[in-house]
Amino acid sequence: MHCLEVNDLVHRYRNGDVVLDGVTLRIPAGSIYGFLGPNGAGKTTTLRLILGLIALQHGAISIFGLQLAAHRIDILRRVGSLIESPSLYDHLTATENLALLQAVHRVDEAKIGDVLDLVGLAGTHRKKVGEFSLGMKQRLAIAVALLHEPELLILDEPTNGLDPNGIVEMRALLTRLNRERGLTIVISSHLLAEIERLATHVGIIHRGRVLFEGTLDELQRRRRTHVALATNDDERAIALLARQSIAATIADGRIVMPAMPNTAIAQVNRRLVDAGLDVHELHTAGDDLEAIFMNLVSN
Amino acid sequence: MTLDFPMVLRCEWLKRRRSFAGWLVLGGALFTPAIIIAVRLVQHAKLPALYANPAFWPSLWRSAWESMAMLLLPIAAILATSLVAQIEFRNNAWKQVRTLPLHPATIYAAKLAVILVLIGQLLALFSVGIWLAAAVPWLFVAGVPWPSDMLSPSFVFAQNARYFVDCLPIVAAQYAIALHSRNYLVPLGAGFVAWIGALGLLQWKYAFVFPYTYTMLDYLGGEPAGKVTVPAIGTAPYALGYAALFAVAGYVLFATKRQKG
Numbered sequence A: 001m002h003c004l005e006v007n008d009l010v011h012r013y014r015n016g017d018v019v020l021d022g023v024t025l026r027i028p029a030g031s032i033y034g035f036l037g038p039n040g041a042g043k044t045t046t047l048r049l050i051l052g053l054i055a056l057q058h059g060a061i062s063i064f065g066l067q068l069a070a071h072r073i074d075i076l077r078r079v080g081s082l083i084e085s086p087s088l089y090d091h092l093t094a095t096e097n098l099a100l101l102q103a104v105h106r107v108d109e110a111k112i113g114d115v116l117d118l119v120g121l122a123g124t125h126r127k128k129v130g131e132f133s134l135g136m137k138q139r140l141a142i143a144v145a146l147l148h149e150p151e152l153l154i155l156d157e158p159t160n161g162l163d164p165n166g167i168v169e170m171r172a173l174l175t176r177l178n179r180e181r182g183l184t185i186v187i188s189s190h191l192l193a194e195i196e197r198l199a200t201h202v203g204i205i206h207r208g209r210v211l212f213e214g215t216l217d218e219l220q221r222r223r224r225t226h227v228a229l230a231t232n233d234d235e236r237a238i239a240l241l242a243r244q245s246i247a248a249t250i251a252d253g254r255i256v257m258p259a260m261p262n263t264a265i266a267q268v269n270r271r272l273v274d275a276g277l278d279v280h281e282l283h284t285a286g287d288d289l290e291a292i293f294m295n296l297v298s299n
Numbered sequence B: 001m002t003l004d005f006p007m008v009l010r011c012e013w014l015k016r017r018r019s020f021a022g023w024l025v026l027g028g029a030l031f032t033p034a035i036i037i038a039v040r041l042v043q044h045a046k047l048p049a050l051y052a053n054p055a056f057w058p059s060l061w062r063s064a065w066e067s068m069a070m071l072l073l074p075i076a077a078i079l080a081t082s083l084v085a086q087i088e089f090r091n092n093a094w095k096q097v098r099t100l101p102l103h104p105a106t107i108y109a110a111k112l113a114v115i116l117v118l119i120g121q122l123l124a125l126f127s128v129g130i131w132l133a134a135a136v137p138w139l140f141v142a143g144v145p146w147p148s149d150m151l152s153p154s155f156v157f158a159q160n161a162r163y164f165v166d167c168l169p170i171v172a173a174q175y176a177i178a179l180h181s182r183n184y185l186v187p188l189g190a191g192f193v194a195w196i197g198a199l200g201l202l203q204w205k206y207a208f209v210f211p212y213t214y215t216m217l218d219y220l221g222g223e224p225a226g227k228v229t230v231p232a233i234g235t236a237p238y239a240l241g242y243a244a245l246f247a248v249a250g251y252v253l254f255a256t257k258r259q260k261g
Helices: A043-050 A068-076 A094-105 A110-118 A134-146 A164-181 A192-198 A216-220 A234-243 A262-274 A289-298 B005-015 B021-042 B044-052 B056-090 B104-140 B153-166 B168-180 B185-201 B214-220 B236-255
Strands: A002-012 A018-028 A032-036 A058-063 A079-082 A152-156 A184-189 A201-206 A209-215 A225-231 A249-251 A254-258 A279-286
Touching (some): A002 A184, A018 A184, A032 A043, A043 A058, A043 A184, A058 A068, A079 A134, A094 A110, A094 B005, A110 A134, A134 A164, A152 A164, A209 A216, A209 A289, A225 A234, A234 A249, A234 A262, B005 B104, B021 B044, B021 B056, B044 B056, B056 B104, B056 B153, B056 B214, B104 B168, B153 B236, B168 B185
Parallel strands (some): A032 A201, A079 A152
Antiparallel strands (some): A201 A209, A225 A254
């Protein structure tokens, strides 16, 4: 079942520039959905449309099976969000920031302590949010988003500005929330490595179009493999391979050949050794996720 | 909206904690009484005669209200409105507010109510300040009698209510501008220009068509010389009419804003 469905979103700026060009997304319930794309691809605009922060120009958005246009308030009761930088009141403490929303969401006051514990900010007491580090603010913003126990969490670049330790902590927190509470999480990022470590599903957007959508495994199945070779005389090795009709090129200081069966790899090795070449390295390699992403985006 | 409103009002009221709002109310309300106290303590020799005057309280009330009606109340309305709207802009919090499960009308009305409560606090505290302006010199200067014929609570309430209504169009117009402008200088600048414009228009017989003039007209209309022209029906119907118009226009702008955060 899909927790969030977005159909054929088209959005134009006032000057006519197209930001989103038919964006369609299917986000399964209980998934961690990595919404990936370079800066300016249309991620934030899509998420803002999903939250109703921008007027819908074309297309349809359905969350929990309800149309956003007709059931906005009912839907927002079940959604937590963090769009770009944290929305916090700097002159108030963490507890006071949460107390504002506790009144609106009408949740038990004890929940404030629970979510502060959850994000590791229970000891901030009277410290004003303006005195927090960016990492602490990001964590408090997550606490704000979690206060009313939402079923869907929408996070736009939540690791922006975090140090490596903060990124690891954020990832651990989100994974725990997903596993323990079954929370569906949509997380946008331009950092592929971040999504790779966290997401179960991936949507890749570029220039307002969705280029890929599926599970992380499906994306990784797009890996293009090749055989890498290193010898003591690569020029001569390439000439020998060419005589056997193997198209080899040099890339990153290695000879790269098309993927081939293990028997063919052994045969290549034998011939090179027989020809008096020293083989230092011979193995099958594949594109990493970054290469897959770059291929998708550049195509 | 009805069920959510008290909760949202509480939430909005919490936001102004530790902001400039408290100081604005305190400073605005006690500025004039403090000056009156200081002047009277300096000129303490004149106090026995002054306090024995049967018209002491009406005279004190009018002299205290001069700066309030002409300057402090319109400026406080402009500042309080900008302050409340700017809390969201300054903290980049509109996107959080706009993704709460609330009707836009609830958000709009709750913020407006906070501004009106602040203005109400200012007026109430100012009345206390006027009483202190009489009591403090009496306490510190020997031989001064307690002035007779104190103003009745109903008179004080009626006067405050009148001035409260007079400043509603300023609040509503400033609120509409402030919610629409990320740059706080826009509502402040517009407010100050309108206030100066109102001062300049006072002598004009149709000054009452300008919605920023009502606190001034109400005050000056009570002058025996009749410095200004006050419409026969008073300023309140005009003030209420403009306030309703600006409040509705402000809400339409707020609810239909393209970028909501």
